[in-house]
Amino acid sequence: MRELFNEIKSLYDQVRSKRGRNVERDIFVAQIFEKSTALLGNFEILSLVSRVPQKSYFCFRGVVEGRQKLSRAINSDLYFPNLVIWQNFVEGLKSGELDEGGKENFLKVIYTVAISFCAVNDIFADRDQKTPGTFFEHFISYLIRLRLQVDPVQSIQVLDYDGLDVSLPTDLIFNLGAAKPKFHVPVKTSTRERAIMLWAHQKLLDGVYGIEKFVGMPVLLTETKTEARTYQVTEICLPDQWLVYQLYISKLKRVYYLDMPDAYKRLAYAVPPINVKPFIEFFFEWEEVYSH
């Protein structure tokens, strides 16, 4: 099993590499999906105690080098290791003819690619919290690029009045061309009490290049937290604080989730609104997000 894990890690290194051509990335991501879910198939499934209404969660329990390891919580309704649907989704993205009727299943396979890689890493390299986050960012970047057909950048120039130009590292920025808005896409596996960073990064771009030049649109995996002793899963959501950030720091046009917390749905009806949606919606509404 360690060997299969090493194969997955090596595919991950390929996805991370900027040199890969797009057709190769398609193969690497599909293989990560296939191998990660196959590897997880060897492990026991442990039901977790869900404290989230209408959602149920489980985790994988593996024994690695004599020690028991648990994966992170996985949403039972979203875990769907179906490679055929994954291939359909990717083909639809590339052809621009994504079937709207397939939304629900597409969201499930996107979630499953992300969470299965994270779960494998939890079990085989549990001290390494960086790899899941890095993989998730490259994975979401790969999907958005398939749709928008542009490569993202991860820095902007800041013009200094004293003539010292500074390059500022940023989250993913997809630029659709001159005189068009640009997507600013922070990608995180969760935000919890760090969500204010999303608004603060948007504020920087607004400050440097002007308001509405960049469309703020974070993509997040989930907000679950598992209590180690009781196996209870909760979602850490702070909707009232998000509204204060949207009022006093900057404006995020969308917040997308793979495992969408219900607690954020009502923010679409607040003043000012925050549109928090399942990530699959982006692929159908991106022109609207960008032009309205």
Added chain:
Amino acid sequence: MRELFNEIKSLYDQVRSKRGRNVERDIFVAQIFEKSTALLGNFEILSLVSRVPQKSYFCFRGVVEGRQKLSRAINSDLYFPNLVIWQNFVEGLKSGELDEGGKENFLKVIYTVAISFCAVNDIFADRDQKTPGTFFEHFISYLIRLRLQVDPVQSIQVLDYDGLDVSLPTDLIFNLGAAKPKFHVPVKTSTRERAIMLWAHQKLLDGVYGIEKFVGMPVLLTETKTEARTYQVTEICLPDQWLVYQLYISKLKRVYYLDMPDAYKRLAYAVPPINVKPFIEFFFEWEEVYSH
């Protein structure tokens, strides 16, 4: 040794408790200092490879329940488990007659209280990253309260135009009275790539109550990071990014460190400046910070 650790944890619970009277807190903190450094005295000292110019670091290596555990990196020049100087410092704070000639030693004992508690927790409860942060916040709050003689609050009212008052959780706020500026004090053991949160929280207070109503003044322990395999210690510092935050998000009047990174010293001469200083300076300059 586990018993001594449990005694320290029980003292920690007392310090956290809001019920304790001030005179009791003095005793609890002094005992945490005494017991933590005594407990660490049982462990082997391991020299680390410092990649930070002019600083050397070590850690404690303990064997707990058959497993080897390492503490976080400790600055050799600042580790000074001297209870007499600690008592002098606390007495000086309370009387308002702190000896300026003792600055260097006072900073060392403040650092040693904080880092020795963290190191003990690293060794006995290494998965628990929350306790060191919580202790550090209560400890810094305790010291500032000794000087300013006011209790901090940790929330503010946000006035909503539609009449729905919202209470917003905040970092520590010390209010010296009506028509006087208030200190806004985020306390963190490190910031690394999360530093932007300090400016964003200040931005919220500026937005809700107006610019310069709250004096932003974070207190941080250190920015060290230890690479597990090579035992190399680096400092994660991002001075150019801090300047962009100070330009485009909000204004922090001071940033205080217990183990001050040299990389931030030059920011005092930037335009706009960021005054990053050793924490001990606060106790001598607080009236200036507050009124200028």
